Amino acid sequence: MNYRQTIAIDAMGGDIGPSVMVAGAAKAHGSIDSARYIFFGDQAKIKPELDKFPEIIPHSEIRHTDKHIASEEKPSVAVRNSKDTSMRLAIEAVRDGLADGVVSAGNTGALMAMSKLILKCLPGINRPAIASVMPTIHGKSVMLDLGANLSCDAEVLTQFAVLGAVYARVVQGITKPTVGLLNVGTEDMKGHEELRNAASILSTVEFPGVYYGFIEGDDITKGTVDVIVTDGFTGNIALKTAEGVGKLSKEYLTQAFKSSPLAMLGYFLSRGAIKKMKAKVDPRNYNGGMFLGVNGVCVKSHGGSDADGTANAIMVAANLVQNGFNQRVAAQIEQLMDQESFISVVGV
Template identity: 55%
Template sequence: MADRLTISLDGMGGDHAPDIVVAGAAIARERLPNAYFLLFGDEARLRPLVEAQPLLKGCVEIRHTDKAISNDDKPSAALRNGKQSSMRLAIDAVKSGEASCTVSAGNTGALMAMAMFGLRTLPGIDRPAICSVLPTMNGESCMLDLGANVECSAENLVQFAVMGEVFARTVLGLAKPTIGLMNIGVEELKGNEEVKAAANTIRNSNLPIEFKGFVEGDDISKGTVDVIVTDGFTGNVALKTVEGTSKLISTFIRETFQSSLMAKIGYLFASRSIDKLRLRLDPRRYNGAVFLGLNGIVVKSHGGTDGIGFANAIGVAADMAVHGFIDAMKADFEGLQVDSEAAREAAAQ
């Protein structure tokens, strides 16, 4: 089909691969009737799983390899020894143009290293960033960087803002996403020099960015802005805090309704509302961290997810491909480079 969307999958990546990969592909196929999957991995294990899924009939090509990247492999070792691994071959399919995007639930460090080596970064981007969607009081927002870059310069943060804005437009469907820089306060005098310099650059650029200034940690859950930009150290700590708080709330609710007979009876009346809450807090719904800044679409699924979570990661990759994420990124960074050159010329005069 002319409009077929080809997605490459690392069939052997993840704690529960290959079962969840194949199950996720089948679930995703219901939403994406034009999807076609290149599935890399051990054919002896993959073939029976694919044949057991009627939804995958005629839309999967299994490409055999007996090599896989383990969770214990160091990125350097994966790069050196994993050229024929399921992860690397899935990335290479994007590089060659056979696939529009790729999804893996495997080793995060190895996936980032392989993706950077194979796809490189887009022109104007120094470092890729990890971005993910989070639930908020106002719906959803995205946050980056979530761990790829422990230390960031002002220029890195500006680049992350541009990448996050394009992601929010293409994946979240927001016409004019709002952007905020994570800081220790909203006042302009607060924060380190990198954060203040980044804010000044964004404010004075001609980029189509709706910049709201500084935001704090509690703004993540409030949904104050659509895109939160920060360095990888802060972002990763914030992400783990959000995930831990979600588990804490779920545990407290479960313990509360199991605490007495009356509480159990009360649960029967409140079960529908509790189910709605559980759905909003379900991490599988927000599964799929994106490596932004690469010259190709790479989505990292949580390693311990199930088929539903992996399907959502596939959905994120598909949305980016269908809505022309890479082309939009290139266009915005061309504008950023023009602004940077103009600023340098003005400073020299």
């Protein structure tokens, strides 16, 4: 059978391991056009899980290894000891052309370090970024970087803008995505020098998006722009803060509905609306941190995610492959680097 895409899955990564990775692939399979899966890990643990889903057995393969990377291991140590681990073998499958993309729920730092080491960066990309889709009032936005690079210069921030804009165009179908730089204010003089230099570049160069300007923290959930660009330090704090606010809101809502019999009645009358609201902000529907900028599709699933969340991460990888994301990024970066306004600021 001719498959349109093959996804390598690190079956041993995450808090749960093979059971959730295999179940996630089975859930994703119905939504992915002609996909094949290669599970890397302990065959004795993977096969019993795969046998529970006969519909994907003909489309699956197990590559055995009894080695894996622990979630608490330091990235530098993990990379040194990574030979024949399930994570490394899955990434190498992409490098060697055996797979089109890789999905892992394992150690984030190790996954990023090995992706850069094995797959390298796309031509013209200095550093890859972790990107994810965020729920907003108006729908969804993509935000990057979420933790891979604690500090970024103007050139790197500009490259992130291109990565995010290409994603919004080819995967989300937005013809001219708006791009904003996350800052402490919207005025031109606000922020540090590299941020202002990035704004200067994006306001003059041609790239796949439309530069909106500086945005503030509350613009993230407002949906002010389609693409939110920031350094990994700020982005990770913003992401974790949003997750915390979501948990706090859920707890407050639960307490409010339990506060009296009348409040409980109100809950039963509004269950349908509440269910729809919860679906819009359910983290499982946004699971799948994309490592944009590496020369191969690599997606990080949350370590504690269930089968639904894992399925979403696998579908994220499949969408990037199906839409030729990396090929389109390479073409856009080449055009960017030829523009005089870009060269004058970054000095390339």
